[in-house]
Amino acid sequence: MRTRRLFLKLLLLLATLVLVTVNSYVTVTKYKIGNRTYYEKFEQPWFRHMHYDHDPVDADTKEESAFGKHYVPEDDVFIAPDWNAHELKYMGCLNRTCVCGYYRGHVKNGECYLPSGKILKRAVRHELRSMKDADRRQIENAWNAMKTSGLYNRIGRVHKYSGVHSGPAFTLWHREFLKRLEIALRDHMNNPDFGLPFWDSTLDSLLPDPKDSIIFSELFLGEVDDHGYVKNGPYHNWETMEGRAQIFRNFDEDDSGEMLNDARVDWLIQNPDINMILGATMPLTTCSMNHTLDARMLEFSHDYVHFFVNGDMSKSYSSSNDICFVYHHGMIDWIFETWRQNIQSREERETQYPKSDERCFPYWHNAENSMPLLHPLKNKDALSNGYTDFMYEYAPRATCSKERPDCDSPYLFCYIPTNEDQPPTCVSKVRRNGSCHGFDGYPICYWGECVDGKCDETAKKTAKDQFKKFDKNLVPFVM
Numbered sequence: 001m002r003t004r005r006l007f008l009k010l011l012l013l014l015a016t017l018v019l020v021t022v023n024s025y026v027t028v029t030k031y032k033i034g035n036r037t038y039y040e041k042f043e044q045p046w047f048r049h050m051h052y053d054h055d056p057v058d059a060d061t062k063e064e065s066a067f068g069k070h071y072v073p074e075d076d077v078f079i080a081p082d083w084n085a086h087e088l089k090y091m092g093c094l095n096r097t098c099v100c101g102y103y104r105g106h107v108k109n110g111e112c113y114l115p116s117g118k119i120l121k122r123a124v125r126h127e128l129r130s131m132k133d134a135d136r137r138q139i140e141n142a143w144n145a146m147k148t149s150g151l152y153n154r155i156g157r158v159h160k161y162s163g164v165h166s167g168p169a170f171t172l173w174h175r176e177f178l179k180r181l182e183i184a185l186r187d188h189m190n191n192p193d194f195g196l197p198f199w200d201s202t203l204d205s206l207l208p209d210p211k212d213s214i215i216f217s218e219l220f221l222g223e224v225d226d227h228g229y230v231k232n233g234p235y236h237n238w239e240t241m242e243g244r245a246q247i248f249r250n251f252d253e254d255d256s257g258e259m260l261n262d263a264r265v266d267w268l269i270q271n272p273d274i275n276m277i278l279g280a281t282m283p284l285t286t287c288s289m290n291h292t293l294d295a296r297m298l299e300f301s302h303d304y305v306h307f308f309v310n311g312d313m314s315k316s317y318s319s320s321n322d323i324c325f326v327y328h329h330g331m332i333d334w335i336f337e338t339w340r341q342n343i344q345s346r347e348e349r350e351t352q353y354p355k356s357d358e359r360c361f362p363y364w365h366n367a368e369n370s371m372p373l374l375h376p377l378k379n380k381d382a383l384s385n386g387y388t389d390f391m392y393e394y395a396p397r398a399t400c401s402k403e404r405p406d407c408d409s410p411y412l413f414c415y416i417p418t419n420e421d422q423p424p425t426c427v428s429k430v431r432r433n434g435s436c437h438g439f440d441g442y443p444i445c446y447w448g449e450c451v452d453g454k455c456d457e458t459a460k461k462t463a464k465d466q467f468k469k470f471d472k473n474l475v476p477f478v479m
Contacts, residue, residue: 045263046296048205049255054293054300059284059359067282068362070163072317077242081157081373091180092377094386096120103187114192123182123195123392125330128220129203129411129428130398135194140234142188143323153241155181156320160241162372165316166282167361168354169371170299171336172382174329176374179391181326195392198330201259201305203398203412203428210259210308211251212434212455214411214446221324223431224249228311240312240321247322248311257308260331262425264296269338274352277339280360287360302332334394337387350383398426413443432457 024045031038042050057065083091090102100112105120107113112120128136146152164173178196186192199221204213215221222233229246230236238247268276275291281299283289294300305328306313312321319325340349356366364372367380388394398407400414407414407426416424429446430436436450445455 046261046267047264048258048261051256051295051300051304053295054281056283056285056287056293059286062284067166067284070161070165070316072161076317078161079157079241081154081161083158087180087184088375091183092375093183093391094381094384095390096122099183099391102183103192118192121193122388122390123186124193124395125195125334125392126197126395127200127203127397128197128215128327129409130395131197135191136197137234138189138191139185139194139197142185144234145188146184147238151184153239155184156241158373159320159325160317162374163316164364164372166299167280167365168278168367169361169365169369169379170281171278171332172379173371173374175333175336175387176371176377176382178326178329178333179387180374182392196330197327198334198394199324199327200331200334200397201328202262202265203426205259205261206415206425206427207430208435208437208439208453212430213428214431215428217431217446219411221327222247224251235323238321238323240318242318242321244321249313249322249324250310251308253310254307254314256304257306257310258304259308260301260305264301265335267296268298268301268335269342271339272343275354277336278354280354280365283360288357289354289360298332298335302328334397337394346385349385353380353383400424400426411446415439415442430455 024043025048026041026043027050029040029042031040044050057067062068086102090099093099093102096112097107097110100107100120103112103114103120105112105114114120126135131139143152159177162173162177164170182196185196186194199215201210204210204215207213217223218232220233222230222236225231228248228250230238230249231246235247237245239245240247271277273279273291275289276294276296277298279291279297280287280289281293281297283293306319306325309322309324312318313324344352353367354360356363356368363369365379367378369379371377371379371382398409398412400407401424402416405414405416405424409426411429412426413429414424415427427444430444432445432447432455434445434455435453436444436455437453440450444450448455448457449459450456451459
């Protein structure tokens with residue numbers, strides 16, 4: 001496999017990617033060998049950019065490898081990621097009566113009553129583009145209040161210095177981290193029923209250029225300037241933990257970066273192998289667990305979105321600078337919880353965990369180990385059903401059908417694939433001047449119309465265009 005991979009790299013002259021159906025990518029590779037030219041076509045539904053299965057770390061090179069190491073720059077100015085006494089008392093709670101005191105409420109008849117008289121309910125987590133604008137702005141205002149007070153950066157440093165990656169505690173540690181961040185967020189909102197939103201990047205995966213999605217406009221996560229700094233939107237003035245004035249994103253820097261897609265998400269949430277969800281992703285060659293380091297594993301699939309946004313998101317020590325980190329991990333937690341509901345019994349959800357083996361992952365991933373910087377919980381505690389029984393729940397993801405080609409959001413449209421075996425799917429609209437190539441006849445542009453493959457804000461939609469019947473023979477593609 002390694003020999004073939006090297007051979008391909010040596011001979012590769014040109015590769016293009018064509019999206020031929022809603023769930024299939026065709027890589028066309030051109031080879032020049034001697035005086036002859038050859039073409040290879042490979043069709044698969046998983047990746048926009050081909051990823052091969054990963055290799056374990058050679059045990060003989062453990063000390064020189066990244067195994068068990070968390071990188072922070074040598075010139076980093078350390079600021080302790082401390083929780084204050086009030087937070088330490090409540091942040092580990094896994095039910096609403098336990099956390100009630102954090103909100104200055106009182107418990108009566110098994111319910112938490114807030115000072116307003118309202119009963120504290122489970123937080124509802126919505127996809128960003130499926131929220132009403134006023135509700136989303138309330139959350140944006142809460143984030144900005146937390147940023148201004150220093151609370152967001154203080155909690156962000158907990159992630160910066162934790163280093164819990166490449167093992168089974170990865171998903172669980174981030175679940176607990178998001179829960180704590182959500183507890184703080186709800187305290188800054190007039191309506192605490194809303195939870196931490198999530199970014200479903202499958203909605204962007206079919207676009208000709210996903211970075212042109214409306215999600216990267218001033219309405220949501222913000223646009224970047226020519227140097228990659230966020231220049232507008234609700235988070236454009238966010239000073240980083242290191243003191244930089246703006247969030248940094250470096251799109252197109254890493255060829256391995258890409259969004260989640262429906263095929264990989266479906267593969268994950270229906271997968272009977274717990275190692276594909278919680279398995280070690282950087283084991284030593286001596287690891288006793290004999291599972292394939294499949295490129296579709298949950299942590300690997302999570303990585304590709306980090307690499308796509310790049311910049312602050314490309315490094316674990318800096319990723320929490322970017323609000324993309326929070327919203328992306330909300331989607332990763334949705335995948336994890338959906339897998340639990342699909343595959344495990346209620347009892348199995350709280351008991352099944354990969355066997356401890358320090359040849360497979362460092363000791364801090366062991367089930368009985370305390371979560372770094374998230375005391376007093378242990379890794380196994382994050383298997384609790386309490387998270388979604390009592391603390392939060394997920395609103396349904398956007399869907400549509402041939403009979404009802406509506407995604408219930410002005411920021412999404414319903415794409416109807418030509419392959420009758422595949423259902424219609426919701427796709428994000430595109431921001432101004434973004435690529436809309438291949439989507440003629442679909443309302444892909446949030447502003448203006450698709451003209452010569454670009455969303456032209458000056459082109460006005462006519463009444464006829466707005467209600468035009470979709471042409472099911474249109475097939476979007478990317479190059």
